[in-house]
Amino acid sequence: MDNNFTIYNSLSRKKEPFKPLHPPFVGLYVCGPTVYSDAHLGHARPAVTFDMLYRYLKHLEYKVRYVRNITDVGHLENDADEGEDKIEKRARLEHMEPMEVVQKYINNFLKNMEQLNTLHPSIEPRASGHIIEQQEFISKILKKGYAYEINGSVYFDVDKYSKKYDYGKLSGRVLEDLQTNTRSLEGQEEKRNPFDFALWKKASPEHIMRWSSPWSEGYPGWHLECSAMSIKYLGEVFDIHGGGMDLQFPHHECEIAQSTAALGKESVRYWMHNNMITINGQKMARSLNNFITLDQLFSGDHPLLYKAYSPMTIRFFLMQAHYRSTVDFSNEALLAAEKGLQKLMKAHETLKKLKPSLSSTVDISTLKTKCYEAMDDDLNSPTLLSYLFEGVKYINAASDGTERLASGDLEIMKSLFRTFVFEILGLKDEEAGKSNDKLTGDLMKIIINLRQDAKDRKEWGISDKIREELKKTGIILKDMKDGAEWEVE
Ligand code: ZN
Secondary structure, eight states, rough: OOOOOOETTTTTTTTEOOOBTTTTTEEEOOOOOSSSSSOOOOHHHHHHHHHHHHHHHHTTTTTEEEEEEOOHHHHHHHTEEEEEHHHHHHHHHTTTOHHHHHHHHHHHHHHHHHHHTOOOOOOOOOOGGGGGHHHHHHHHHHHTTSSSEEEEEEEEOHHHHHSSSSSTTOOOHHHHHHHHHHHOOOTTTTTSSSTEEEEEEETTTTOSSSSSSSSSSSEEHHHHHHHHHHHHHHSSSSSEEEEEEGGGIIIIIHHHHHHHHSSSOOOOEEEEOOOOOOEETTEOGGGTTOOHHHHHHHTTSSOSSSSSSOHHHHHHHHHHOOTSSSSEEEEEHHHHHHHHHHHHHHHHHHHHOOOOSSOOSOHHHHHHHHHHHHBBBBHHHHHHHHHHHHOOOOOOHHHHSSOOOOOEEEEEHHHHHIIIIISSSSOOHHEEEEEEEHHHHHHHHHHHHHHHHHHHHHOOOHHHHHHHHHTTTTTTEEEETEEEEEEOO
């Protein structure tokens, strides 16, 4: 636990040494997806960034409770409490139950997350499963006097809150500017101020997802779930809250206001935000036809893509940039990332076969220290990768015979790959899997042909024995019209 890990805190706007409140325990909360469409590139960046953080914290021997929520209710099309619920709208378009929509896109999201080799969070709470907690939270805010009820809806009183606390401290927005820049939207006349936000909304007659409450039959405002669920699972004060930079305002600013109003203190000690993704220099948007889902990226099925890119190429590509820098997606950049990843994995294969020399001609003992320094410096993955590629250079030179590596240095090099490439960066050798799959396929073809020869010679004992022995290892043979097929049980 004795380490030099520093992280950039978006609230103080500087790098701070990471000191958890109750070591070795660390509470980590990350805003998850609103599940109303297939997961896309925008989902990949926070997923990979906070997976890397989670992996590194675990590597530093912290006991991390990683909570990532799933928004399945209350996220309206416009963040200013306007428009239809995103999930209900999709349900109407797809002729599905809202919870059917939720399940469909949760499944898609989790599948993509597994393809990207992100570890499962400790808890993945859903907003719809925490309506009671959210209502209790509203009651607390009402009791403290920072919310008001009107026509069955409850709104947060930003004006009153900002007289005592600093609304805008995270995003740097100033209330006076918000006052002049926030339009009063139609149907929002009941708010005292246009920048007030909904904690509870009375459901209109056509609104499907609704719950009874002391105020009306309705549903919670989007920002509320993260305050209620983070505190439920991580305590009133917890260590790290993460999410995309686009969530700073209004979502995280509102979360801070809600929690501070209810508890009289700040809940989050370190706010971390990943930067955004652009595509060929443009913001990703459905209206610009550059909206690429992860499934499309992995299959290559999108007009902007030259080819399919593997999940590890995407993961590697994202980690080539620092998480606080913007990243621009283009085919050229992805092809370069694919090459870089192949080079790294090929060097790993070479390393496995290297024979130690009696002495070393290069000094790699400091490389490991440098790798830790890079990760300690606010997860500086691009710098880490540059050191790993320095290692690649030595491996290739040792393989050519232009440099020599003694057994101690070889061990350090192997541990660098194990620790940084696989454990912390979470990369996988996709080619190794493929060649294993190919090898298995080739071997099975040989076995099936041998069994067919036995059957042709009517040596039933042998053909049965082959089938039985395969079954013991979990491989099922099925005799079809034109030969046998196999599958793993
Ligand atoms: Zn959130």
